[in-house]
Amino acid sequence: MLTIALGFATSLVYGFADFFGAIASRRIKPVTVTFVSGTIGLAFLLFLSIFLGSDFSSEALFWGTAAGITSAVAMSALYASLAIGPISVVSPLSAVISAIVPSAVGFAQGDRFSGLGFAALAAILTAVFLVGFVPGQDVRLPSAKGLILGVIAGAGIGVVLICLDQAPADSGLAPVILLRGTAAAILGAVTLFTFVNGVRRNLGNSNSKPSSNSNSNSKTLREKVPAKFWYSVAVTGLFDSSANVFFILASRLGSLTVVSVLTALYPLGTIILARIFLKEKLARTQTVGVVLALSGSALLVIS
Numbered sequence: 001m002l003t004i005a006l007g008f009a010t011s012l013v014y015g016f017a018d019f020f021g022a023i024a025s026r027r028i029k030p031v032t033v034t035f036v037s038g039t040i041g042l043a044f045l046l047f048l049s050i051f052l053g054s055d056f057s058s059e060a061l062f063w064g065t066a067a068g069i070t071s072a073v074a075m076s077a078l079y080a081s082l083a084i085g086p087i088s089v090v091s092p093l094s095a096v097i098s099a100i101v102p103s104a105v106g107f108a109q110g111d112r113f114s115g116l117g118f119a120a121l122a123a124i125l126t127a128v129f130l131v132g133f134v135p136g137q138d139v140r141l142p143s144a145k146g147l148i149l150g151v152i153a154g155a156g157i158g159v160v161l162i163c164l165d166q167a168p169a170d171s172g173l174a175p176v177i178l179l180r181g182t183a184a185a186i187l188g189a190v191t192l193f194t195f196v197n198g199v200r201r202n203l204g205n206s207n208s209k210p211s212s213n214s215n216s217n218s219k220t221l222r223e224k225v226p227a228k229f230w231y232s233v234a235v236t237g238l239f240d241s242s243a244n245v246f247f248i249l250a251s252r253l254g255s256l257t258v259v260s261v262l263t264a265l266y267p268l269g270t271i272i273l274a275r276i277f278l279k280e281k282l283a284r285t286q287t288v289g290v291v292l293a294l295s296g297s298a299l300l301v302i303s
Helices: 002-024 030-052 058-084 087-108 115-132 144-166 174-208 213-222 227-253 256-263 266-277 284-302
Strands: none
Touching (some): 002 030, 058 087, 058 144, 058 174, 087 115, 087 266, 115 256, 115 266, 144 227, 256 284, 266 284
16 A cells, blocks of 8 residues: 555655746757756755665665666656657657557566556556546647657666666665666756857857857846746655655555556656646646546556
């Protein structure tokens, strides 16, 4: 029961992080949002480790670092696939794959379920797709590039979950701290490279066309991002790191298959906040997905 509750909490909080990350990305570059939120999340995890402990053994170091490297690649692929779109297809596809990959490892490690348990897992996987899929007249199949990137993103997220599960049970928060630290370092390097390139490009344009572009560039540099968007970045980091903690606690208590399938429901948390803050209405398919998700979770409790 506690494993399922923590797994469901993981999905909701991951979804909350995605919502605020999407809000922040309206005015701030996604790579910057990911880097800054990850740094804030890392500081939050270091604070929590005072109370929950952390043991940086060689095994924890290996799995945590591997999770961080994979996370940086997976999130980059996810953002790229969503940019290509269509989001209504790519997002649920990635979510389903992120559940299938660790589930396969879970079964290889000996996870077994009753008929009712398999029915519950099937219902939740179906719910993952329905919750993330928003039908419309412009729905189209993804391009080969978008499809490949979506698959890479989903598989990468699944590998991150496997790495966290493989870390020693007595390592405390060390694996997620290493995950956040490694990912932040990689994304920080990308952010710095992007910034330097942007400055060089702006200086080049300014030197070649001083009369028109210099005013435009200086205006752009003077523009300030409203504080509420930076608050969203901070909240994103806090929620994302909290979800990492929920996952690692859940996976240590129960089945990797169950926890990873529940975690894949993260689009549910996003649409809940979109309904509350943005007044977005749920499509019928999403409503069916929510009902299936709750029903499947209930079945897992009694199976």
